[in-house]
Amino acid sequence: MSFGRHAPAATPTRYRDIMIKEIAQITVKPGSESQFEQGVSKAKPLFLRSRGCHGVQLFRSVEQPQQYTLVVEWETVEDHMVHFRESPEFQQWRELVSDSFAAPPQVGHVSKVL
Numbered sequence: 001m002s003f004g005r006h007a008p009a010a011t012p013t014r015y016r017d018i019m020i021k022e023i024a025q026i027t028v029k030p031g032s033e034s035q036f037e038q039g040v041s042k043a044k045p046l047f048l049r050s051r052g053c054h055g056v057q058l059f060r061s062v063e064q065p066q067q068y069t070l071v072v073e074w075e076t077v078e079d080h081m082v083h084f085r086e087s088p089e090f091q092q093w094r095e096l097v098s099d100s101f102a103a104p105p106q107v108g109h110v111s112k113v114l
């Protein structure tokens with residue numbers, strides 16, 4: 001039996017390179033930035049305990065302080081669009097942040113290319 005230089009590992013690593021990222025562009029009402037950020041902070045555990053979720057990050061625009069980008073790492077689009085969206089955690093998420101929305105979030109999914 002021969003083991004080549006590139007033999008597979010006994011235990012595969014997590015699928016970080018093939019996961020998808022949910023990208024949500026969120027504009028909040030002027031003056032509600034702090035309330036929104038606190039809501040996302042409270043909601044982070046809701047995401048992380050959901051099936052297939054591996055991370056949550058929130059970014060705020062430097063030029064437009066009411067503009068945020070929420071990035072959530074999921075194993076599959078289905079984990080986000082079906083399992084999370086149909087869960088009580090999604091309803092709790094929306095209760096925590098939706099009063100801050102100036103408009104409905106614009107949501108899409110991306111996968112790593114390079």
